[in-house]
Amino acid sequence: MKNKQNITLILITVFLAVASAGNLRAADMPPIEYPYKPYMEGKMDPQITGWPLSEEEKAYALKAPSERKPGMEAGAEITGMTPLTPSAGKWKDPDAWLNDEHGRCVEAVQDNKDNIDILLVGDSITWFWSPSYKSGEKWTPKFCEAWKKRFGQYHTVNIGIKGDATQNILWRLDHGAIDGAKPKVIVLLIGINNGPKPENFKTIGQGIKLCVENLRARCPESQIIVVKTLPKATEGVKRLNDYIDEMNLSNDPKLQVLDLWDDFVNPDGSEDNNLYIDGFLHLNDAGYEIYAERLKPLIEQALKQ
Amino acid sequence: MKTKKQTRYLVAILCLAGTSAVQAAEKPIIEYPYAPYNEGKLEPQLTGWPLSVEEKAYLKKPANQRRPGGESGKTLPEMWSVTPMPGYISWSSLTDTVWLGKHERLMASAKENPNTEIVLLGDAFTQRWGDGAEKEPLIAAWQKQFGHHKTLNFGITAERTENLLWRLEHGALDGLSPKVVVLNIGMNNVSRMEKSGVTASSIAQGIALCVENIRKSVPAAHVVVVTLLPTDKPGSPVRDGIAKVNTALDGLQLDKDPMVQVLDLTTDLTNKDGTLRDDAYAYKHIYLGDGGYEVYAAKLNPILQKLLSAQ
DSSP states (O other), rough: OHHHHHHHHHHHHHHHHHHHHHHHHHTTOOOOOOOOOOHHTTSSOOOOOOOOOOEEEEEEEEHHHHHTTTTTTGGGGOOOGGGOOOOOOHHHHHHHIIIIIIIHHHHHHHTTTTTTTTEEEEEEHHHHTTOOOOOOSSOOOOOHHHHHHTTTOOOOOEEEEETTOHHHHHHHHHHHTTTTOOOOOEEEOOOOOOOGTTTTTTHHHHHHOOOOOHHHHOOOOOOEEEEEOOOOOOOHHHHHHHHHHTTGGSSSTTEEOOOHHHBOTTTTTTBOOOOOOSSSOOOOOOOOHHHHHHHHHHHHHHHHO | HHHHHHHHHHHHHHHHHOOOOOOOTOSSSSSSSSSHTTTTTSOOSSSSSSSSSSHHHTTSSSHHSSSGGGGGGGOOHHHTTTTTOSSSSSSSGGOOOOOHHHHHHHHHHHHOOTOOOHHHHHHEEHTOOOOSSSSSOOOOHHHHTTSOOOEEEEEOOOOOOHHHHHHHHHHTTTTOOOOEEEEEEEEEHHHHHHHOOOOOOHHHHHHHHHHOOOOOSSTEEEEEEEOOOOSSOTTTTHHHHHHHHHHHHHTGGGGGGEEEEEHHHHHHHBOOOBBOOOOBOGGGSSSSSSHHHHHHHHHHHHOOOOOOOHO
Protein backbone atom coordinates (compact mmCIF):
# COMPACT_ATOMS: atom_id res chain seq x y z
CA MET A 1 0.00 0.00 0.00
CA LYS A 2 2.67 2.45 1.09
CA ASN A 3 4.76 1.58 -1.98
CA LYS A 4 1.85 2.22 -4.28
CA GLN A 5 1.26 5.58 -2.63
CA ASN A 6 4.94 6.41 -3.08
CA ILE A 7 4.81 5.51 -6.73
CA THR A 8 1.76 7.72 -7.15
CA LEU A 9 3.59 10.56 -5.44
CA ILE A 10 6.64 10.06 -7.63
CA LEU A 11 4.45 10.00 -10.73
CA ILE A 12 2.76 13.23 -9.69
CA THR A 13 6.14 14.83 -9.04
CA VAL A 14 7.47 13.70 -12.43
CA PHE A 15 4.31 14.97 -14.09
CA LEU A 16 4.65 18.36 -12.40
CA ALA A 17 8.33 18.55 -13.34
CA VAL A 18 7.53 17.82 -16.98
CA ALA A 19 4.68 20.28 -16.96
CA SER A 20 6.80 23.02 -15.43
CA ALA A 21 9.57 22.23 -17.92
CA GLY A 22 6.94 22.81 -20.55
CA ASN A 23 6.11 26.14 -19.00
CA LEU A 24 9.75 27.05 -18.85
CA ARG A 25 10.10 26.30 -22.53
CA ALA A 26 7.03 28.38 -23.27
CA ALA A 27 8.80 31.26 -21.63
CA ASP A 28 11.88 30.81 -23.86
CA MET A 29 12.65 33.85 -25.92
CA PRO A 30 13.22 33.91 -29.68
CA PRO A 31 16.84 34.31 -30.77
CA ILE A 32 16.18 37.82 -32.10
CA GLU A 33 14.15 40.76 -30.89
CA TYR A 34 10.97 41.64 -32.81
CA PRO A 35 9.95 45.29 -32.95
CA TYR A 36 6.40 44.73 -31.69
CA LYS A 37 6.85 44.83 -27.90
CA PRO A 38 3.52 43.26 -26.86
CA TYR A 39 4.54 40.17 -28.82
CA MET A 40 7.85 39.94 -26.99
CA GLU A 41 6.01 40.42 -23.70
CA GLY A 42 3.80 37.40 -24.45
CA LYS A 43 0.64 39.44 -24.82
CA MET A 44 -0.19 37.72 -28.11
CA ASP A 45 1.08 34.16 -28.52
CA PRO A 46 1.11 32.38 -25.15
CA GLN A 47 4.12 30.31 -26.30
CA ILE A 48 6.52 32.30 -28.39
CA THR A 49 9.01 29.54 -29.07
CA GLY A 50 9.22 25.76 -29.09
CA TRP A 51 7.61 22.67 -30.52
CA PRO A 52 5.39 20.81 -29.80
CA LEU A 53 2.89 23.47 -28.94
CA SER A 54 1.24 23.87 -25.56
CA GLU A 55 -2.54 23.50 -25.60
CA GLU A 56 -2.87 27.28 -25.12
CA GLU A 57 -0.60 28.06 -28.05
CA LYS A 58 -2.36 25.52 -30.22
CA ALA A 59 -5.74 27.05 -29.43
CA TYR A 60 -4.31 30.51 -30.13
CA ALA A 61 -2.63 29.47 -33.40
CA LEU A 62 -5.88 28.00 -34.69
CA LYS A 63 -7.76 31.28 -34.30
CA ALA A 64 -8.39 33.24 -37.50
CA PRO A 65 -5.23 35.11 -38.60
CA SER A 66 -7.19 38.37 -38.60
CA GLU A 67 -7.76 37.99 -34.86
CA ARG A 68 -4.07 37.33 -34.26
CA LYS A 69 -2.62 40.33 -36.10
CA PRO A 70 -0.37 42.70 -34.14
CA GLY A 71 -2.58 45.26 -32.43
CA MET A 72 -5.64 43.03 -32.39
CA GLU A 73 -4.91 42.13 -28.75
CA ALA A 74 -5.70 45.79 -28.08
CA GLY A 75 -8.53 46.04 -30.58
CA ALA A 76 -7.10 47.20 -33.94
CA GLU A 77 -4.45 45.95 -36.37
CA ILE A 78 -1.19 47.88 -36.66
CA THR A 79 -0.51 47.05 -40.32
CA GLY A 80 3.15 48.00 -40.40
CA MET A 81 3.84 45.36 -37.76
CA THR A 82 2.25 42.39 -39.53
CA PRO A 83 5.24 41.32 -41.68
CA LEU A 84 7.56 41.76 -38.66
CA THR A 85 5.68 39.80 -36.01
CA PRO A 86 5.64 35.99 -35.97
CA SER A 87 2.28 34.49 -36.73
CA ALA A 88 1.14 30.95 -37.50
CA GLY A 89 -0.30 30.54 -40.96
CA LYS A 90 -3.71 29.17 -41.62
CA TRP A 91 -5.55 27.43 -44.40
CA LYS A 92 -9.26 26.81 -44.75
CA ASP A 93 -9.04 23.51 -42.88
CA PRO A 94 -8.05 24.75 -39.41
CA ASP A 95 -5.40 22.10 -38.90
CA ALA A 96 -3.93 21.94 -42.40
CA TRP A 97 -1.22 24.55 -42.09
CA LEU A 98 -0.31 23.82 -38.49
CA ASN A 99 -0.18 20.04 -38.44
CA ASP A 100 -0.05 18.78 -42.01
CA GLU A 101 2.27 21.47 -43.30
CA HIS A 102 4.36 22.84 -40.46
CA GLY A 103 4.27 19.48 -38.68
CA ARG A 104 5.48 17.73 -41.83
CA CYS A 105 8.32 20.24 -42.28
CA VAL A 106 9.44 19.82 -38.65
CA GLU A 107 9.46 16.07 -39.14
CA ALA A 108 11.37 16.29 -42.43
CA VAL A 109 14.05 18.42 -40.81
CA GLN A 110 14.25 16.25 -37.69
CA ASP A 111 14.57 13.07 -39.80
CA ASN A 112 17.46 14.58 -41.74
CA LYS A 113 18.94 17.20 -39.46
CA ASP A 114 22.46 15.80 -39.31
CA ASN A 115 23.14 15.76 -43.03
CA ILE A 116 21.24 18.52 -44.80
CA ASP A 117 23.23 20.04 -47.66
CA ILE A 118 20.55 22.44 -48.85
CA LEU A 119 17.53 23.69 -46.92
CA LEU A 120 14.85 25.46 -48.96
CA VAL A 121 12.74 27.98 -47.01
CA GLY A 122 9.81 29.86 -48.49
CA ASP A 123 6.27 29.82 -49.86
CA SER A 124 4.57 27.98 -52.73
CA ILE A 125 7.27 28.96 -55.22
CA THR A 126 9.70 27.02 -53.03
CA TRP A 127 7.17 24.26 -52.32
CA PHE A 128 6.92 23.58 -56.06
CA TRP A 129 10.55 22.44 -56.19
CA SER A 130 9.19 19.17 -54.78
CA PRO A 131 5.41 19.20 -55.05
CA SER A 132 5.05 15.52 -54.23
CA TYR A 133 3.30 15.55 -50.94
CA LYS A 134 -0.23 14.50 -50.15
CA SER A 135 -1.93 16.13 -47.21
CA GLY A 136 -1.67 13.97 -44.10
CA GLU A 137 1.01 11.65 -45.48
CA LYS A 138 4.63 11.44 -44.47
CA TRP A 139 6.69 13.71 -46.63
CA THR A 140 8.78 11.98 -49.25
CA PRO A 141 10.95 14.35 -51.24
CA LYS A 142 10.52 14.04 -54.99
CA PHE A 143 12.19 16.96 -56.66
CA CYS A 144 11.33 18.33 -60.08
CA GLU A 145 13.66 17.67 -63.01
CA ALA A 146 15.10 21.18 -62.99
CA TRP A 147 16.33 20.59 -59.42
CA LYS A 148 17.37 16.94 -59.76
CA LYS A 149 19.42 17.61 -62.86
CA ARG A 150 21.58 20.17 -61.09
CA PHE A 151 21.38 19.38 -57.40
CA GLY A 152 20.39 15.70 -57.30
CA GLN A 153 23.69 14.73 -55.70
CA TYR A 154 23.03 16.94 -52.68
CA HIS A 155 20.77 16.16 -49.76
CA THR A 156 18.00 18.74 -49.95
CA VAL A 157 15.11 19.36 -47.56
CA ASN A 158 12.30 21.62 -48.72
CA ILE A 159 10.25 23.43 -46.07
CA GLY A 160 8.34 25.72 -48.41
CA ILE A 161 4.67 26.12 -47.44
CA LYS A 162 2.08 27.47 -49.83
CA GLY A 163 0.79 30.90 -48.96
CA ASP A 164 3.47 31.74 -46.41
CA ALA A 165 4.47 35.34 -45.77
CA THR A 166 7.41 36.68 -43.72
CA GLN A 167 5.47 36.52 -40.43
CA ASN A 168 4.69 32.82 -41.00
CA ILE A 169 8.34 31.99 -41.67
CA LEU A 170 9.31 33.82 -38.45
CA TRP A 171 6.72 31.86 -36.47
CA ARG A 172 7.84 28.55 -37.96
CA LEU A 173 11.51 29.23 -37.25
CA ASP A 174 10.62 29.98 -33.62
CA HIS A 175 8.41 26.92 -33.33
CA GLY A 176 10.72 24.07 -34.18
CA ALA A 177 11.08 24.33 -37.97
CA ILE A 178 14.86 23.93 -38.05
CA ASP A 179 15.76 23.02 -34.47
CA GLY A 180 19.14 21.34 -34.32
CA ALA A 181 19.68 21.42 -38.09
CA LYS A 182 23.00 22.56 -39.52
CA PRO A 183 22.35 22.89 -43.24
CA LYS A 184 25.35 23.80 -45.36
CA VAL A 185 23.24 26.14 -47.48
CA ILE A 186 19.89 27.79 -46.82
CA VAL A 187 17.93 29.26 -49.75
CA LEU A 188 15.29 31.81 -48.69
CA LEU A 189 12.64 33.21 -51.04
CA ILE A 190 9.81 34.99 -49.28
CA GLY A 191 7.75 38.19 -49.44
CA ILE A 192 5.36 37.99 -52.38
CA ASN A 193 2.48 36.88 -50.16
CA ASN A 194 2.95 40.01 -48.07
CA GLY A 195 1.73 41.88 -51.17
CA PRO A 196 4.52 44.35 -51.98
CA LYS A 197 3.23 47.79 -52.98
CA PRO A 198 4.94 51.18 -53.26
CA GLU A 199 3.50 52.07 -49.83
CA ASN A 200 4.54 48.96 -47.87
CA PHE A 201 7.65 47.51 -49.49
CA LYS A 202 9.99 48.71 -46.74
CA THR A 203 8.18 46.85 -43.97
CA ILE A 204 8.18 43.70 -46.08
CA GLY A 205 11.90 44.16 -46.69
CA GLN A 206 12.38 44.47 -42.93
CA GLY A 207 10.36 41.26 -42.52
CA ILE A 208 12.70 39.47 -44.92
CA LYS A 209 15.65 40.86 -42.96
CA LEU A 210 14.21 39.44 -39.72
CA CYS A 211 13.88 36.04 -41.41
CA VAL A 212 17.55 36.25 -42.38
CA GLU A 213 18.57 37.34 -38.87
CA ASN A 214 16.58 34.50 -37.32
CA LEU A 215 18.14 31.95 -39.70
CA ARG A 216 21.58 33.38 -39.01
CA ALA A 217 21.07 33.19 -35.22
CA ARG A 218 19.92 29.59 -35.43
CA CYS A 219 22.45 28.45 -38.03
CA PRO A 220 25.58 30.55 -37.51
CA GLU A 221 27.68 28.35 -39.80
CA SER A 222 25.29 28.06 -42.74
CA GLN A 223 25.70 29.82 -46.05
CA ILE A 224 22.53 31.76 -46.84
CA ILE A 225 21.21 32.63 -50.31
CA VAL A 226 18.45 35.25 -50.35
CA VAL A 227 16.49 35.16 -53.60
CA LYS A 228 14.84 38.50 -54.33
CA THR A 229 11.12 38.40 -54.94
CA LEU A 230 10.37 36.93 -58.34
CA PRO A 231 8.71 39.29 -60.71
CA LYS A 232 5.22 39.97 -60.42
CA ALA A 233 6.45 42.82 -62.59
CA THR A 234 5.02 45.60 -60.46
CA GLU A 235 6.52 48.72 -59.01
CA GLY A 236 5.97 47.34 -55.49
CA VAL A 237 8.01 44.22 -56.22
CA LYS A 238 10.73 46.21 -58.00
CA ARG A 239 10.98 48.60 -55.08
CA LEU A 240 11.09 45.71 -52.58
CA ASN A 241 13.91 44.11 -54.57
CA ASP A 242 15.86 47.35 -54.71
CA TYR A 243 15.28 47.79 -50.98
CA ILE A 244 16.78 44.35 -50.38
CA ASP A 245 19.96 45.75 -51.97
CA GLU A 246 19.76 48.87 -49.83
CA MET A 247 19.59 46.78 -46.65
CA ASN A 248 23.05 45.40 -47.50
CA LEU A 249 22.26 41.88 -46.34
CA SER A 250 25.43 40.70 -48.03
CA ASN A 251 27.54 42.53 -45.45
CA ASP A 252 27.20 39.08 -43.88
CA PRO A 253 30.17 37.31 -45.54
CA LYS A 254 28.24 34.05 -45.65
CA LEU A 255 25.26 35.48 -47.51
CA GLN A 256 24.61 35.91 -51.23
CA VAL A 257 21.68 37.68 -52.93
CA LEU A 258 20.18 36.46 -56.23
CA ASP A 259 18.27 38.82 -58.53
CA LEU A 260 16.10 37.18 -61.20
CA TRP A 261 14.33 40.29 -62.54
CA ASP A 262 15.94 40.37 -65.98
CA ASP A 263 15.40 36.65 -66.47
CA PHE A 264 11.66 36.82 -65.97
CA VAL A 265 10.54 40.20 -67.35
CA ASN A 266 9.62 41.07 -70.95
CA PRO A 267 10.82 44.25 -72.65
CA ASP A 268 7.33 45.76 -72.19
CA GLY A 269 7.75 45.37 -68.44
CA SER A 270 5.39 42.42 -68.08
CA GLU A 271 6.20 38.93 -66.81
CA ASP A 272 7.49 36.55 -69.47
CA ASN A 273 4.42 34.36 -69.75
CA ASN A 274 6.43 31.47 -71.15
CA LEU A 275 7.95 31.01 -67.71
CA TYR A 276 4.83 31.24 -65.56
CA ILE A 277 1.62 29.36 -65.17
CA ASP A 278 -1.47 31.53 -65.26
CA GLY A 279 -1.76 34.44 -62.93
CA PHE A 280 1.97 35.20 -63.25
CA LEU A 281 2.74 34.06 -59.74
CA HIS A 282 3.91 30.48 -60.07
CA LEU A 283 6.58 29.25 -62.41
CA ASN A 284 6.23 26.51 -64.99
CA ASP A 285 8.93 23.94 -65.80
CA ALA A 286 10.75 26.39 -68.07
CA GLY A 287 10.68 28.97 -65.26
CA TYR A 288 12.18 26.50 -62.77
CA GLU A 289 14.87 25.61 -65.32
CA ILE A 290 15.97 29.25 -65.39
CA TYR A 291 15.68 29.69 -61.63
CA ALA A 292 17.72 26.53 -61.00
CA GLU A 293 20.34 27.51 -63.57
CA ARG A 294 20.81 30.90 -61.89
CA LEU A 295 20.96 29.31 -58.42
CA LYS A 296 23.58 26.79 -59.48
CA PRO A 297 26.74 28.92 -59.32
CA LEU A 298 25.64 30.40 -55.98
CA ILE A 299 24.94 27.01 -54.44
CA GLU A 300 28.21 25.60 -55.76
CA GLN A 301 30.07 28.63 -54.42
CA ALA A 302 28.36 28.22 -51.04
CA LEU A 303 29.07 24.49 -50.81
CA LYS A 304 32.76 25.12 -51.47
CA GLN A 305 33.07 27.25 -48.33
CA MET B 1 -46.61 42.75 -104.01
CA LYS B 2 -43.58 43.95 -105.84
CA THR B 3 -41.93 45.12 -102.66
CA LYS B 4 -42.57 41.75 -101.03
CA LYS B 5 -40.95 39.98 -103.94
CA GLN B 6 -38.00 42.35 -103.76
CA THR B 7 -37.67 41.67 -100.07
CA ARG B 8 -37.64 37.96 -100.77
CA TYR B 9 -34.88 38.41 -103.33
CA LEU B 10 -32.97 40.52 -100.91
CA VAL B 11 -33.30 37.89 -98.19
CA ALA B 12 -32.12 35.22 -100.63
CA ILE B 13 -29.12 37.30 -101.63
CA LEU B 14 -28.30 38.02 -98.01
CA CYS B 15 -28.52 34.31 -97.20
CA LEU B 16 -26.13 33.51 -100.04
CA ALA B 17 -23.77 36.21 -98.90
CA GLY B 18 -23.98 34.72 -95.42
CA THR B 19 -23.01 31.24 -96.63
CA SER B 20 -20.13 32.50 -98.71
CA ALA B 21 -18.93 34.51 -95.72
CA VAL B 22 -18.81 31.29 -93.69
CA GLN B 23 -16.79 29.59 -96.40
CA ALA B 24 -14.43 32.52 -96.74
CA ALA B 25 -13.99 32.53 -93.01
CA GLU B 26 -12.26 29.17 -93.17
CA LYS B 27 -9.29 30.79 -94.85
CA PRO B 28 -7.29 33.30 -92.83
CA ILE B 29 -8.00 36.98 -93.48
CA ILE B 30 -4.57 37.40 -95.06
CA GLU B 31 -1.90 35.04 -96.33
CA TYR B 32 1.01 34.23 -94.04
CA PRO B 33 4.54 33.41 -95.20
CA TYR B 34 4.53 29.95 -93.60
CA ALA B 35 2.64 27.90 -96.20
CA PRO B 36 1.82 24.89 -93.97
CA TYR B 37 -0.03 27.30 -91.70
CA ASN B 38 -2.25 28.64 -94.49
CA GLU B 39 -2.88 25.06 -95.59
CA GLY B 40 -4.26 24.25 -92.15
CA LYS B 41 -1.47 21.84 -91.25
CA LEU B 42 -0.93 23.45 -87.86
CA GLU B 43 -4.16 24.90 -86.56
CA PRO B 44 -7.58 23.36 -87.23
CA GLN B 45 -9.43 26.69 -87.20
CA LEU B 46 -7.44 29.45 -88.85
CA THR B 47 -9.99 32.17 -88.38
CA GLY B 48 -13.31 33.08 -86.79
CA TRP B 49 -14.98 33.02 -83.42
CA PRO B 50 -16.28 31.11 -81.48
CA LEU B 51 -13.66 28.40 -81.40
CA SER B 52 -14.49 24.91 -82.59
CA VAL B 53 -14.03 21.84 -80.39
CA GLU B 54 -10.99 20.83 -82.49
CA GLU B 55 -9.42 24.27 -82.11
CA LYS B 56 -9.93 24.21 -78.35
CA ALA B 57 -8.29 20.80 -78.14
CA TYR B 58 -5.41 22.10 -80.28
CA LEU B 59 -4.83 25.07 -77.99
CA LYS B 60 -4.21 22.72 -75.08
CA LYS B 61 -1.14 21.26 -76.75
CA PRO B 62 2.24 22.47 -75.44
CA ALA B 63 3.35 25.74 -77.07
CA ASN B 64 6.47 24.30 -78.70
CA GLN B 65 4.32 21.84 -80.65
CA ARG B 66 2.07 24.68 -81.83
CA ARG B 67 4.88 26.92 -83.12
CA PRO B 68 5.67 26.92 -86.84
CA GLY B 69 7.84 23.88 -87.48
CA GLY B 70 6.46 22.13 -84.39
CA GLU B 71 4.14 20.09 -86.62
CA SER B 72 7.19 18.52 -88.27
CA GLY B 73 9.58 18.57 -85.31
CA LYS B 74 11.54 21.55 -86.56
CA THR B 75 12.47 24.84 -84.88
CA LEU B 76 11.84 27.78 -87.21
CA PRO B 77 12.34 30.95 -85.16
CA GLU B 78 12.27 33.11 -88.31
CA MET B 79 8.61 32.08 -88.71
CA TRP B 80 7.50 32.67 -85.11
CA SER B 81 6.79 36.40 -85.44
CA VAL B 82 4.89 36.08 -88.73
CA THR B 83 2.57 33.15 -87.99
CA PRO B 84 -0.55 33.57 -85.83
CA MET B 85 -0.25 31.91 -82.44
CA PRO B 86 -2.30 32.51 -79.32
CA GLY B 87 -0.76 34.07 -76.22
CA TYR B 88 -0.09 32.05 -73.14
CA ILE B 89 -2.55 29.18 -72.72
CA SER B 90 -2.84 27.49 -69.35
CA TRP B 91 -1.86 23.83 -69.16
CA SER B 92 -4.66 23.15 -66.73
CA SER B 93 -7.77 24.40 -68.51
CA LEU B 94 -8.81 26.80 -71.23
CA THR B 95 -11.34 28.50 -69.02
CA ASP B 96 -8.59 29.40 -66.55
CA THR B 97 -6.54 30.98 -69.28
CA VAL B 98 -6.12 34.64 -68.54
CA TRP B 99 -5.09 35.57 -72.07
CA LEU B 100 -7.98 33.88 -73.83
CA GLY B 101 -10.43 35.23 -71.26
CA LYS B 102 -9.15 38.73 -71.86
CA HIS B 103 -9.52 38.33 -75.63
CA GLU B 104 -13.10 37.21 -75.08
CA ARG B 105 -13.92 40.13 -72.78
CA LEU B 106 -12.44 42.60 -75.25
CA MET B 107 -14.64 41.18 -78.01
CA ALA B 108 -17.66 41.50 -75.74
CA SER B 109 -16.85 45.16 -75.11
CA ALA B 110 -16.50 45.67 -78.88
CA LYS B 111 -20.03 44.34 -79.25
CA GLU B 112 -21.29 46.79 -76.64
CA ASN B 113 -19.51 49.69 -78.35
CA PRO B 114 -20.06 49.40 -82.11
CA ASN B 115 -19.63 53.19 -82.44
CA THR B 116 -16.00 53.07 -81.28
CA GLU B 117 -13.84 55.63 -83.08
CA ILE B 118 -10.38 54.64 -81.91
CA VAL B 119 -9.03 51.14 -81.25
CA LEU B 120 -5.67 50.68 -79.53
CA LEU B 121 -3.80 47.45 -80.29
CA GLY B 122 -0.58 46.34 -78.64
CA ASP B 123 1.25 45.06 -75.57
CA ALA B 124 1.67 46.40 -72.02
CA PHE B 125 2.76 49.82 -73.31
CA THR B 126 -0.70 50.05 -74.87
CA GLN B 127 -2.55 48.33 -72.05
CA ARG B 128 -1.30 50.99 -69.65
CA TRP B 129 -3.30 53.63 -71.47
CA GLY B 130 -5.95 52.19 -69.17
CA ASP B 131 -8.65 49.70 -69.75
CA GLY B 132 -11.20 51.76 -71.61
CA ALA B 133 -12.82 48.46 -72.44
CA GLU B 134 -12.92 47.06 -68.94
CA LYS B 135 -13.12 48.28 -65.36
CA GLU B 136 -10.56 51.06 -65.32
CA PRO B 137 -10.99 54.27 -67.28
CA LEU B 138 -8.44 55.45 -69.80
CA ILE B 139 -5.66 57.42 -68.10
CA ALA B 140 -5.74 61.22 -67.83
CA ALA B 141 -3.18 61.73 -70.61
CA TRP B 142 -5.53 60.00 -73.06
CA GLN B 143 -8.72 61.56 -71.72
CA LYS B 144 -7.27 65.04 -72.02
CA GLN B 145 -6.51 64.72 -75.74
CA PHE B 146 -9.09 62.21 -76.94
CA GLY B 147 -11.68 61.96 -74.17
CA HIS B 148 -14.58 62.85 -76.46
CA HIS B 149 -13.72 60.08 -78.94
CA LYS B 150 -14.96 56.63 -77.91
CA THR B 151 -11.79 54.56 -77.50
CA LEU B 152 -11.34 50.85 -76.85
CA ASN B 153 -8.02 49.66 -75.55
CA PHE B 154 -7.20 46.20 -76.89
CA GLY B 155 -3.65 46.12 -75.55
CA ILE B 156 -2.70 42.94 -73.73
CA THR B 157 0.34 42.76 -71.55
CA ALA B 158 3.23 40.59 -72.87
CA GLU B 159 1.66 40.43 -76.36
CA ARG B 160 3.85 39.54 -79.35
CA THR B 161 3.11 40.06 -83.06
CA GLU B 162 2.03 36.43 -83.49
CA ASN B 163 -0.43 36.71 -80.59
CA LEU B 164 -2.00 39.84 -82.04
CA LEU B 165 -2.22 38.19 -85.47
CA TRP B 166 -4.10 35.30 -83.84
CA ARG B 167 -6.51 37.69 -82.12
CA LEU B 168 -7.10 39.59 -85.37
CA GLU B 169 -7.90 36.30 -87.11
CA HIS B 170 -10.15 35.14 -84.30
CA GLY B 171 -12.68 37.90 -83.97
CA ALA B 172 -10.82 40.80 -82.31
CA LEU B 173 -12.25 43.52 -84.56
CA ASP B 174 -15.57 41.85 -85.37
CA GLY B 175 -18.46 44.33 -85.45
CA LEU B 176 -16.22 47.39 -85.17
CA SER B 177 -15.69 50.10 -87.76
CA PRO B 178 -13.25 52.48 -86.09
CA LYS B 179 -11.90 55.58 -87.79
CA VAL B 180 -8.40 54.99 -86.46
CA VAL B 181 -6.44 52.01 -85.17
CA VAL B 182 -3.26 52.77 -83.22
CA LEU B 183 -0.83 49.86 -83.33
CA ASN B 184 2.28 49.41 -81.17
CA ILE B 185 3.53 45.83 -81.15
CA GLY B 186 6.76 43.84 -81.49
CA MET B 187 8.74 44.85 -78.42
CA ASN B 188 8.27 41.49 -76.73
CA ASN B 189 9.46 39.65 -79.82
CA VAL B 190 12.79 41.40 -79.33
CA SER B 191 13.87 39.42 -76.25
CA ARG B 192 13.80 36.31 -78.43
CA MET B 193 16.40 37.68 -80.82
CA GLU B 194 19.24 36.83 -78.49
CA LYS B 195 17.61 33.87 -76.75
CA SER B 196 16.18 32.00 -79.74
CA GLY B 197 17.52 33.50 -82.95
CA VAL B 198 14.44 35.45 -84.01
CA THR B 199 15.50 38.02 -86.65
CA ALA B 200 14.79 41.77 -86.70
CA SER B 201 13.46 41.56 -90.25
CA SER B 202 10.96 38.84 -89.31
CA ILE B 203 9.70 40.96 -86.40
CA ALA B 204 9.27 43.96 -88.73
CA GLN B 205 7.45 41.68 -91.14
CA GLY B 206 5.21 40.51 -88.29
CA ILE B 207 4.29 44.13 -87.59
CA ALA B 208 3.59 44.66 -91.31
CA LEU B 209 1.31 41.60 -91.31
CA CYS B 210 -0.63 43.07 -88.36
CA VAL B 211 -1.11 46.24 -90.44
CA GLU B 212 -2.18 44.22 -93.48
CA ASN B 213 -4.68 42.27 -91.41
CA ILE B 214 -6.12 45.42 -89.81
CA ARG B 215 -6.42 47.08 -93.23
CA LYS B 216 -8.36 44.11 -94.54
CA SER B 217 -10.50 43.65 -91.42
CA VAL B 218 -11.53 47.31 -91.11
CA PRO B 219 -10.78 48.84 -94.55
CA ALA B 220 -12.21 52.26 -93.70
CA ALA B 221 -9.90 52.73 -90.74
CA HIS B 222 -6.64 54.65 -90.81
CA VAL B 223 -3.76 52.86 -89.13
CA VAL B 224 -1.15 54.67 -87.06
CA VAL B 225 1.87 52.45 -86.50
CA VAL B 226 3.91 53.53 -83.49
CA THR B 227 7.39 52.04 -83.91
CA LEU B 228 8.96 50.19 -80.99
CA LEU B 229 9.37 52.52 -78.03
CA PRO B 230 12.76 52.67 -76.37
CA THR B 231 13.27 50.67 -73.21
CA ASP B 232 16.24 49.41 -71.17
CA LYS B 233 19.74 50.93 -71.23
CA PRO B 234 21.57 52.10 -74.35
CA GLY B 235 23.76 49.27 -75.59
CA SER B 236 21.69 46.53 -73.94
CA PRO B 237 20.63 43.60 -76.16
CA VAL B 238 16.99 44.70 -75.89
CA ARG B 239 17.70 48.32 -76.87
CA ASP B 240 19.91 47.21 -79.79
CA GLY B 241 17.20 44.79 -80.91
CA ILE B 242 14.58 47.54 -80.81
CA ALA B 243 16.77 49.77 -83.00
CA LYS B 244 17.30 46.96 -85.49
CA VAL B 245 13.56 46.23 -85.74
CA ASN B 246 12.77 49.93 -86.24
CA THR B 247 15.37 50.15 -89.01
CA ALA B 248 13.89 47.08 -90.71
CA LEU B 249 10.43 48.62 -90.33
CA ASP B 250 11.61 51.83 -92.04
CA GLY B 251 12.73 49.70 -94.97
CA LEU B 252 9.22 48.28 -95.38
CA GLN B 253 7.79 51.79 -96.00
CA LEU B 254 4.41 50.98 -94.53
CA ASP B 255 3.22 54.54 -95.15
CA LYS B 256 3.24 53.98 -98.91
CA ASP B 257 -0.36 52.99 -98.19
CA PRO B 258 -2.11 56.39 -97.83
CA MET B 259 -4.21 54.93 -95.01
CA VAL B 260 -1.11 54.15 -92.92
CA GLN B 261 1.06 56.53 -90.94
CA VAL B 262 4.19 55.77 -88.96
CA LEU B 263 5.13 57.55 -85.73
CA ASP B 264 8.53 57.22 -84.07
CA LEU B 265 8.86 58.47 -80.49
CA THR B 266 12.44 57.42 -79.79
CA THR B 267 13.89 60.92 -79.59
CA ASP B 268 10.93 62.17 -77.55
CA LEU B 269 11.46 59.62 -74.82
CA THR B 270 15.25 59.55 -74.58
CA ASN B 271 17.98 61.96 -73.55
CA LYS B 272 20.74 62.97 -75.95
CA ASP B 273 23.01 60.20 -74.64
CA GLY B 274 20.32 57.60 -75.40
CA THR B 275 19.31 56.99 -71.78
CA LEU B 276 15.60 56.94 -71.03
CA ARG B 277 14.08 60.19 -69.77
CA ASP B 278 13.39 59.88 -66.03
CA ASP B 279 10.33 62.08 -66.35
CA ALA B 280 8.89 59.81 -69.06
CA TYR B 281 9.34 56.42 -67.43
CA ALA B 282 8.08 54.95 -64.17
CA TYR B 283 10.30 53.86 -61.32
CA LYS B 284 13.60 52.39 -62.57
CA HIS B 285 12.26 52.57 -66.12
CA ILE B 286 10.29 49.37 -65.69
CA TYR B 287 7.58 50.92 -67.78
CA LEU B 288 6.38 54.15 -69.37
CA GLY B 289 5.16 56.57 -66.70
CA ASP B 290 2.51 59.29 -66.70
CA GLY B 291 5.02 61.80 -68.13
CA GLY B 292 5.80 59.43 -70.99
CA TYR B 293 2.13 58.97 -71.80
CA GLU B 294 1.70 62.76 -71.84
CA VAL B 295 4.42 62.96 -74.51
CA TYR B 296 2.95 59.99 -76.39
CA ALA B 297 -0.57 61.49 -76.41
CA ALA B 298 0.71 64.93 -77.43
CA LYS B 299 2.55 63.39 -80.37
CA LEU B 300 -0.47 61.33 -81.41
CA ASN B 301 -2.81 64.29 -81.08
CA PRO B 302 -2.24 66.20 -84.36
CA ILE B 303 -2.26 62.95 -86.35
CA LEU B 304 -5.42 61.57 -84.77
CA GLN B 305 -7.31 64.89 -84.81
CA LYS B 306 -6.69 65.19 -88.53
CA LEU B 307 -7.78 61.64 -89.23
CA LEU B 308 -10.83 61.87 -87.00
CA SER B 309 -12.09 65.12 -88.48
CA ALA B 310 -11.38 64.17 -92.10
CA GLN B 311 -14.38 61.84 -92.23
